Amino acid sequence: MKKNTEQLEREFQEKIDNEVKIEPKDWMPDAYRKNLIRQISQHAHSEVIGMQPEGNWITRAPSLRAKKILLAKIQDEGGHGLYLYSAAETLGVSRDTFLQWLHEGKAKYSSIFNYPTLNWADMGAIGWLVDGAAIVNQVSLQKTSYGPYSRAMVRICKEESFHQRQGYEIMTKMARGTKEQKQMAQDALNRFWWPALMMFGPHDSDSAHSSQSLKWKIKRESNDTLRQRFIDKTIPQAELIGLTVPDPDLELQPNGSYKTGEINWDEFWNVVKGNGPCNKQRLAHHKKAHDEGRWVREACLAFAEN
Amino acid sequence: MKTKDNQGPLWEVFTQKKQGQPFRHSGSIHAYDKNLAIEAARDLFTRRNEGTGLWVVKSEHIIDVQPEDAESFFEPANDKIYRHPTFYEIPDGVKNM
Numbered sequence: 001m002k003k004n005t006e007q008l009e010r011e012f013q014e015k016i017d018n019e020v021k022i023e024p025k026d027w028m029p030d031a032y033r034k035n036l037i038r039q040i041s042q043h044a045h046s047e048v049i050g051m052q053p054e055g056n057w058i059t060r061a062p063s064l065r066a067k068k069i070l071l072a073k074i075q076d077e078g079g080h081g082l083y084l085y086s087a088a089e090t091l092g093v094s095r096d097t098f099l100q101w102l103h104e105g106k107a108k109y110s111s112i113f114n115y116p117t118l119n120w121a122d123m124g125a126i127g128w129l130v131d132g133a134a135i136v137n138q139v140s141l142q143k144t145s146y147g148p149y150s151r152a153m154v155r156i157c158k159e160e161s162f163h164q165r166q167g168y169e170i171m172t173k174m175a176r177g178t179k180e181q182k183q184m185a186q187d188a189l190n191r192f193w194w195p196a197l198m199m200f201g202p203h204d205s206d207s208a209h210s211s212q213s214l215k216w217k218i219k220r221e222s223n224d225t226l227r228q229r230f231i232d233k234t235i236p237q238a239e240l241i242g243l244t245v246p247d248p249d250l251e252l253q254p255n256g257s258y259k260t261g262e263i264n265w266d267e268f269w270n271v272v273k274g275n276g277p278c279n280k281q282r283l284a285h286h287k288k289a290h291d292e293g294r295w296v297r298e299a300c301l302a303f304a305e306n
Numbered sequence: 307m308k309t310k311d312n313q314g315p316l317w318e319v320f321t322q323k324k325q326g327q328p329f330r331h332s333g334s335i336h337a338y339d340k341n342l343a344i345e346a347a348r349d350l351f352t353r354r355n356e357g358t359g360l361w362v363v364k365s366e367h368i369i370d371v372q373p374e375d376a377e378s379f380f381e382p383a384n385d386k387i388y389r390h391p392t393f394y395e396i397p398d399g400v401k402n403m
Contacts, residue, residue: 023373025370025372025373026373027373027374075353076353079349079350079353082335082350083333083350086316086333086334086335089316089334094312095312095313095336096311096312096313151333152333155332155333159354294311297311297313297314297338300314300338300339300342301314301338303338303339304314304338304339304342
């Protein structure tokens with residue numbers, strides 16, 4: 001006996017409410033599938049595009065130790081992209097279609113990677129702040145309702161904690177170094193602080209996908225909740241190494257939580273719409289790398305078919 | 307799904323954490339042939355010594371139960387509670403059982 005849509009929807013929501021994970025071949029509402037395809041592929045693209053700002057410093061790392069660490073971190077990001085593409089593909093979209101959507105500008109990636117990395121201190125700021133913000137988000141997503149996405153998040157969280165620690169180590173060394181080095185670390189913090197807060201997305205009141213995503217448990221916590229968690233974790237870390245968060249309105253409240261000044265949402269939307277400092281460069285580089293690798297894919301395919 | 311420029315067919319990866327333990331599904335990868343698949347699986351899933359053993363198998367070779375059939379497929383086990391040790395009544399005070 002075939003079930004009607006209403007019945008299927010009710011059973012689906014019951015599973016979600018009872019914390020039963022949804023698996024690829026289970027029935028799911030079309031909007032749930034679409035929402036996941038958008039979110040997981042955006043997450044995958046972010047991992048892969050995120051290799052570029054750091055790749056910029058591999059050849060100029062200040063020591064062999066630093067270079068090995070940076071290479072390992074960037075390799076992890078590529079791996080995280082692969083976990084996430086695989087999770088997204090279980091929803092019925094092929095790998096090359098995801099890349100096509102990225103290249104056509106139909107799919108987005110995190111805006112944080114559209115900011116340039118101007119000097120070595122930025123490697124510290126990215127690991128500490130950008131990976132730090134990503135971890136807060138991803139720890140929460142480990143409990144997402146879609147099984148393959150949840151499993152990818154668990155793997156990623158296990159690997160990611162080294163990323164933040166290596167970044168904080170760079171910042172600590174520079175903050176405790178010469179006056180010029182400390183100034184560089186402070187400058188990197190100044191440039192990456194606000195974009196890192198923007199990584200959590202618009203305020204809950206302005207977030208287009210939030211309430212449905214929370215009902216379906218695709219997201220487990222709201223943008224503002226996650227952002228506040230990151231702020232409260234990070235400010236004491238800055239203070240410990242003598243750096244100052246660039247926010248004149250920052251205020252420690254009686255409950256131990258920090259109130260920040262308002263985020264510049266015009267800047268946020270401007271970068272989302274493609275007008276950030278590096279949007280064009282990031283996408284052009286990805287296309288170029290993909291095109292230049294075509295002969296390798298074709299050779300592998302020819303070899304495999306023989 | 308076309309495979310022409312799709313980075314090869316899909317493979318499922320299973321890793322064994324320690325010798326003696328069962329192999330567990332780790333995830334999936336794309337690769338063009340079995341040699342590239344096992345190397346890609348190593349690079350992706352065992353970068354931190356997570357494995358002493360590794361299997362890859364083409365996803366298309368995996369047979370599974372469709373979710374809508376699961377209930378009737380597994381139904382025969384439902385009425386055979388005598389397969390569980392708790393089904394049996396044994397005298398109080400018996401030891402080592």
